[in-house]
Amino acid sequence: MFAPIETQRAADAIIEQIRGQVAEGALVPGDRLPPERELAQTFGVSRNTVREALRSLENTGLLTLKKGAAGGAFIANDVAPAIVSGFQDLFAFGVIGPEHLAEARLLVATTSARLACERASDADLAELAACVDDAVAAGAAGDMAARSEANLRFHRLLAEASGNPILAVLTDAITGINRGFADAAGSPPNRQILPSRKRLMACLLARDAEGAAREIAEQVKAVERFYMKELGRERRPVQKPARKGAG
Amino acid sequence: MFAPIETQRAADAIIEQIRGQVAEGALVPGDRLPPERELAQTFGVSRNTVREALRSLENTGLLTLKKGAAGGAFIANDVAPAIVSGFQDLFAFGVIGPEHLAEARLLVATTSARLACERASDADLAELAACVDDAVAAGAAGDMAARSEANLRFHRLLAEASGNPILAVLTDAITGINRGFADAAGSPPNRQILPSRKRLMACLLARDAEGAAREIAEQVKAVERFYMKELGRERRPVQKPARKGAG
DNA sequence: CCATGTATAATGGTTGAACCATTGACAAAA
DNA sequence: TTTTGTCAATGGTTCAACCATTATACATGG
Numbered sequence: 001m002f003a004p005i006e007t008q009r010a011a012d013a014i015i016e017q018i019r020g021q022v023a024e025g026a027l028v029p030g031d032r033l034p035p036e037r038e039l040a041q042t043f044g045v046s047r048n049t050v051r052e053a054l055r056s057l058e059n060t061g062l063l064t065l066k067k068g069a070a071g072g073a074f075i076a077n078d079v080a081p082a083i084v085s086g087f088q089d090l091f092a093f094g095v096i097g098p099e100h101l102a103e104a105r106l107l108v109a110t111t112s113a114r115l116a117c118e119r120a121s122d123a124d125l126a127e128l129a130a131c132v133d134d135a136v137a138a139g140a141a142g143d144m145a146a147r148s149e150a151n152l153r154f155h156r157l158l159a160e161a162s163g164n165p166i167l168a169v170l171t172d173a174i175t176g177i178n179r180g181f182a183d184a185a186g187s188p189p190n191r192q193i194l195p196s197r198k199r200l201m202a203c204l205l206a207r208d209a210e211g212a213a214r215e216i217a218e219q220v221k222a223v224e225r226f227y228m229k230e231l232g233r234e235r236r237p238v239q240k241p242a243r244k245g246a247g
Numbered sequence: 248m249f250a251p252i253e254t255q256r257a258a259d260a261i262i263e264q265i266r267g268q269v270a271e272g273a274l275v276p277g278d279r280l281p282p283e284r285e286l287a288q289t290f291g292v293s294r295n296t297v298r299e300a301l302r303s304l305e306n307t308g309l310l311t312l313k314k315g316a317a318g319g320a321f322i323a324n325d326v327a328p329a330i331v332s333g334f335q336d337l338f339a340f341g342v343i344g345p346e347h348l349a350e351a352r353l354l355v356a357t358t359s360a361r362l363a364c365e366r367a368s369d370a371d372l373a374e375l376a377a378c379v380d381d382a383v384a385a386g387a388a389g390d391m392a393a394r395s396e397a398n399l400r401f402h403r404l405l406a407e408a409s410g411n412p413i414l415a416v417l418t419d420a421i422t423g424i425n426r427g428f429a430d431a432a433g434s435p436p437n438r439q440i441l442p443s444r445k446r447l448m449a450c451l452l453a454r455d456a457e458g459a460a461r462e463i464a465e466q467v468k469a470v471e472r473f474y475m476k477e478l479g480r481e482r483r484p485v486q487k488p489a490r491k492g493a494g
Numbered sequence: 495c496c497a498t499g500t501a502t503a504a505t506g507g508t509t510g511a512a513c514c515a516t517t518g519a520c521a522a523a524a
Numbered sequence: 525t526t527t528t529g530t531c532a533a534t535g536g537t538t539c540a541a542c543c544a545t546t547a548t549a550c551a552t553g554g
Contacts, residue, residue, distance in 0.1 A: 007544090009507070011302065023339040035534060046509045048295055051535085052302045055258065059303040060329070062336060067535040068517025077340035079333050082307070086330035087413075089309055092270040093324035095412050104413045107358055165342050166334075166351045170417075254515090256536070282505060293538045298506085314506040315546025 010045045014053035017043075022062065022075065033063075033073040080169050087173040096177075102224050105174045108167055109155060109220050110213040113200070115162035117209040124161035125204060131157055132197045139190040148187040152179070154197070158216075161204075185230035188223055196222075257292045261300035264290075269309065269322065280310075280320040327416050334420040343424075349471050352421050355414055356402060356467050357460040360447070362409035364456040371408035372451060378404055379444045386437040395434040399426070401444070405463075408451075432477035435470055443469075 021027040033039065036054065040047040054073050057063040061079040066072060090096045116124070131154045138146035152175050159171040187193075196219040203212035268274040280286065283301065287294040301320050304310040308326040313319060337343045363371070378401045385393035399422050406418040434440075443466040450459035 011507090015306070019336075022336070025339075029340065037534085048510085049508065051295075052299060054535095055299045056303050056306040059262070059306065060333065060336070065535065066517085067515075069531095069533050070518055071516080071534050073535090077336070077342060079336040079340070083330055083333040083337075086307065086326050086333060087416075089266075089269070089307070089324070089326040090330075090412070090416070092272075093276065093326075095324060100411045100413050103362075103411055107354075111354055164347045164350055165337070166347050169334075169337070258536090284505085295539090296537065299536095301506095312506065313546090314544075316502095316504045317547050318505050318545080320506090 010043075010049045011052040011056070014039075014043055014045070014050060015056055018053070018057060019062070027075050029075050029077045031075045033075075035072060080172055083169055084173045084176045088176055091177045101174060101177055104170070105178070105224075106217060106220050108159065108170050108174060109216045112155075112159040112162040112167050112171065113204075113212040113216045114209040115164060115167070116158055117204055117207050117212050119163040120161040120204060124157070125201075128154065128157050128161065128204065129201060132194070132201065135190065135197070136194065139194075144187060147190065148182055151187060151193060152182070181227050181231065185227050188226040192222060192226070193219065257290075257296045258299040258303070261286075261290055261292070261297060262303055265300070265304060266309070274322050276322050276324045278322045280322075282319055327419055330416055331420045331423045335423055338424045348421060348424055351417070352425070352471075353464060353467050355406070355417050355421060356463045359402075359406040359409040359414050359418065360451075360459040360463045361456040362411060362414070363405055364451055364454050364459050366410040367408040367451060371404070372448075375401065375404050375408065375451065376448060379441070379448065382437065382444070383441065386441075391434060394437065395429055398434060398440060399429070428474050428478065432474050435473040439469060439473070440466065 018027070018033075027033075033054075034042065036047050036050050039050045039054075043050060054063060054065060058065050058073075060082045061076060064074045064076040064078075066074065087096065091101070120128075131150055135147050135150035135154070138144075138150055155171050155175060156168065159168040162168075196215060200212055200215045200219070203209075203215055265274070265280075274280075280301075281289065283294050283297050286297045286301075290297065301310060301312060305312050305320075307329045308323060311321045311323040311325070313321065334343065338348070367375075378397055382394050382397035382401070385391075385397055402418050402422060403415065406415040409415075443462060447459055447462045447466070450456075450462055
C-alpha cells in the first residue's frame with residue numbers, strides 16, 4: 001500500500017541530469033558546461049554540491065575539468081579508463097582471478113585476430129608491422145620497458161583493426177591488469193614472441209582468419225606459461241568454486 | 248632539462264591512497280573507513296575535499312556511504328555497475344554502435360554457452376530451467392515486462408554458469424544497453440524464443456558445447472532481426488569507417 | 495519483565511562565504 | 525615586434541556551521 005521513502009542526494013540528481021543530456025545528444029564531446037557558480041544557481045544548490053557531481057563525472061571520464069580563465073567542465077568521451085579501472089577493481093577484490101583473465105585474454109585476442117583478418121585496412125596492417133619493428137628495435141637496444149610496451153600495444157592495435165571498439169576496450173582492460181604481471185615477471189624473450197608475430201602478420205596479410213587465431217592463441221598461451229613459471233604463481237584453469245545453491 | 252610541473256589535486260591523491268589499500272588487500276569488502284571528519288584530519292585536508300574523494304569512489308562502486316549513527320564509508324565490491332554504465336556512456340557517445348553491440352553479444356553468448364556446457368553445476372542448470380519456466384509463466388499471464396526480464400536474466404544465468412565472472416559482467420553491460428531497445432521494441436513472441444530455449448537446455452544437459460553455441464547464436468540473431476524489423480533501425484554488420492591513417 | 499517511546503550522540507548531507515592558484519587575454523612598455 | 529605586467533574568470537580548497545538520519549542507550553509505562 002505505502003512504498004518506502006527514498007530520498008536522492010542532490011549531487012546524484014545533478015549527475016543524472018548531465019548524463020541524461022549526454023544520452024539525448026544535447027551535450028556532445030567538446031561542449032562546455034556553465035561555470036560551477038552558475039550551475040549552483042541553476043540547480044539551486046551550493047557550489048560544493050555541484051562540485052561533488054562534477055568531480056564524480058570527471059572521475060568516470062565523462063567530463064574534463066580545466067582550471068583557469070578559459071577553463072570549465074567539458075564533455076569528454078574518454079570513458080574507457082573508467083571501464084579499465086573497473087575491471088582492475090574487480091581483480092583487486094578477487095572477483096576476477098588470473099584464470100578468468102587468461103581465458104578472457106585468449107577469447108579477445110583470437111576474436112580480434114579473426115575479425116582483423118576480415119576488416120583490417122592497409123593502414124592497420126602497416127601500423128601492426130611497424131609495432132613489431134618497434135619491438136625488435138627496442139629489444140636490440142636492450143630497452144626492456146619499451147619492448148614490453150610495444151608488445152602490449154600490438155594487442156591494442158590488433159583489437160582496433162578488428163573494427164569493434166568493444167574489443168579494443170576489453171583489450172585495454174585486460175592489459176591494464178596484466179601489466180602488473182609484466183612488471184613483476186618481465187617480458188618473455190623476443191625469440192619467443194617475434195617468430196609468432198611474423199607468422200601472425202603473414203596470416204593477416206593472407207586474410208587467413210583461422211591461421212591468425214591459432215597463431216595468436218598459441219602465443220598468448222606461451223606468455224601465460226611464461227608468467228606462470230616466472231612468478232611461480234598458479235594460473236590454473238577455471239575451476240568453479242562451490243556456489244550459493246549447491247555444488 | 249627541466250620537466251613540466253604537474254600538481255595533483257588533493258582529492259585525487261586521497262582516491263589513490265584508498266584504491267591502493269584496496270589493491271594491497273589492506274582493505275577488504277565490509278571494512279569501514281574512519282568518519283569523514285577524522286579522515287580530514289588524517290589527510291590534513293578539509294572535509295569537503297575528503298567528501299569529493301569518497302563520493303567519487305562511491306560513484307564507481309568501490310565504497311558505500313551510509314548515514315546515521317553506525318554509518319560511514321564501507322568497502323564494497325559492487326563495481327560491476329560502474330563498468331556497465333561505462334559501456335552505456337560509450338554507446339551514448341556513439342563510440343560503440345548497435346552493430347558492435349550485436350557482434351559482442353553474439354560472442355559473449357556463444358562463449359558462455361560453450362563454457363557452461365563444460366562447467367555448469369546441477370544447481371546452475373536448475374536455475375536456468377526455472378528461469379525458462381518463469382518466462383513461460385509470465386508469457387501465459389500476459390506480463391510482458393516480467394517475461395522480458397526473465398529472458399534477459401537467462402543470459403545472465405548462462406554467463407554465470409560459464410564460471411567466468413568477466414562474461415557475467417559483459418553480459419550485464421550488453422544487456423544494460425540492449426534494455427533500451429527492448430523497452431522500445433517490446434520482446435519477440437515467446438513462440439520464437441521458447442523452442443530455442445528448450446533445445447538449448449537439452450544441449451546443456453547433454454554437455455553438447457557446439458550445439459549449445461549454435462542454438463544460442465541462432466536465437467540471438469533472431470532477436471537482432473526482430474529489433475531491426477520493429478525499430479526500422481538499421482543494425483548493419485560492422486563496417487569500418489575511414490580511419491586516421493588512411494583507408 | 496517486556497514493550498514502547500524518547501533523548502542522545504555519531505555520522506553523512508548541505509550550505510555559504512571566503513580565499514588561493516592557475517590560466518588566458520589584453521594592454522602597456524621596451 | 526617582443527616582452528612584460530595586469531586583470532578577470534575559473535577551478536581548488538578551506539572553514540564553520542547547521543540539518544537529516546540512524547543506532548543505541550535509557551527511561552517510562554504497562
